[in-house]
Amino acid sequence: MSLQPIGPLRDRHDLRSLAYLAMQALAMAWQWRHGFHPVVFAASLFLAVGITVIHHNHAHLPMWTRRGLNRATDLAITLLQGHPTCAMHPAHRLNHHRHHHGPRDVARTWRFGDHNHLGGWMLHPFQALTPVYPLVLAWLRRLHGRHPGAWRWYALQYLAWIGSWAALLLLDPGKALLLVIVPQLFGLHWLLAANYLQHAHADDREPLARARNFEGVLNPLLFNIGLHTAHHAHARAHWSQLPGLHRQYRARIDPRLLEPSFPAYVARVFLLAPFMPRYRSRSLRLATTTAPRPHKDC
Template sequence: MNPLPMLRNQRDWQSLAYLVAQPSLMYWQWRHGWQPLLFGLSLLLAIGISIIHHNHAHLPLWRGRRANRATDLWITLLQGHPTCVFHPAHNRNHHRHRHGPSDCSRTWRFGDHNHLLGWLLHPLLAVVAVYPLVWQWLRSLRRRAPRVWRWYLLQYLAWLGSWCLLLAMDPGKALLLVIVPQLFGLHWLLGANYLQHAHADDRGHLAYARNFEGASNLIWFNIGLHTAHHEHARAHWSHLPALHARYRAAIPARLLEPGLSGYITRVFLLAPWVPRLRSHSLRGHRPDRNLSSPYMDRKDC
């Protein structure tokens, strides 16, 4: 019997643990001073919070509306950005267009490359490209759904208000212990798009995303199994390994990686010095019938 009947999936005890552990680490260091090991753990948890943010936007943690709204606000405070932006920027954009020409956050919009500088800069470029969609969506909500707009405005006020309060209490602690981990998590949240799609091919069947099959999935909610997630966006993250096994044989071998750390080491750190390790774009292949896509003829974002 599920001890929390409102929780959608019992595996989300892991999500709840992260949502409690992260502010606990911040509070402890605020009271007792910066600790390098705890700060490192806080950075790892910040990545986890960003993934929980992503998962909650696709499939809310709870079955009840009030619990989900409370979680929206809690993630907003921990993430350092409103949860509401995921719908226009990610669900309505990235998942709808699957890294194709109409996807405003597609990696090849900024150059069809796959290297360390591209990954570091992608979150900044993606924000500039995607946020006009967010503002347009919020403006439309203000006209047609003012109650929803006010709810999203509350998220912005909660985020900015929390930063102002913490900075007023102690600017140094606020920046180091709260805002830096939040920005680190946000960078990984946006940079994951680069890891998962750079040099993939939006025109090919199941060739639009890279998959990471290593141990990072255990601590980061199977986020590496990206093709299965795209094909089943509303599936709970605990179901992704079984779904990934269903699609694995049809995914191009170059888009199957045994682990995240090995991939980053090989492609971002070693490849500049060892040419044979460099990534090559699947989009560079000559398109044919097997690489056709309904997204190819859409107007560019």
């Protein structure tokens, strides 16, 4: 499916991305003015997860065809997400998508034990930050000497993030923490923990066995983030193109890496498996058989 631009917007489907950004700003502002509301707060938590997916997609393929609009979107995501967008490039594109969850991927899930359970998912973001953030800082140091203009732009993102937190905490610490920072941290946890969901017990040695795929209602709500094999094979494809690409690969993906329902997967692997061994996940890296090798163009 070819892209469907609207003016400088690269594809019309990103009107939904822009709507998520606007709704999150409105949800936070409304509660700041009117007070905590459980339904609005729950929506804000969901939107926080959605914004991390938007950030991921925007890092792979910028939303706009104009530099100024992309930079404005970078700042908007930085402020709404609670962390600079620039960190995605060294941590994700230069690391994860270069090494595809293999031995040189510093955030590979099996670095911290080849397991797949609730505790591993909960801890993975904290474990991954330890090797990942030195990559980000080293990349920023190199930029400072080689590309000072880019470094200043990324420094501005850090100032915007830290400045926004400082300003809100000075205005009202309680509101800032509950209504803004907690949803942002919730979303950031999901951003990092998604790596665990998508790759724990997968097999990085085979291109079509590197990632787990979640089908079902998750994808329409979260920009097709569950179709991860197709994303690794076509990292620059727009997220709206992933269902078509997924259909091309699906028959060659190990069935153990195809999950029809994300809630059912969580219930089976994270909640029931500790008490019912038949539901426990098994590592494909340790299995005697793996998914069939793909064609060379994969």
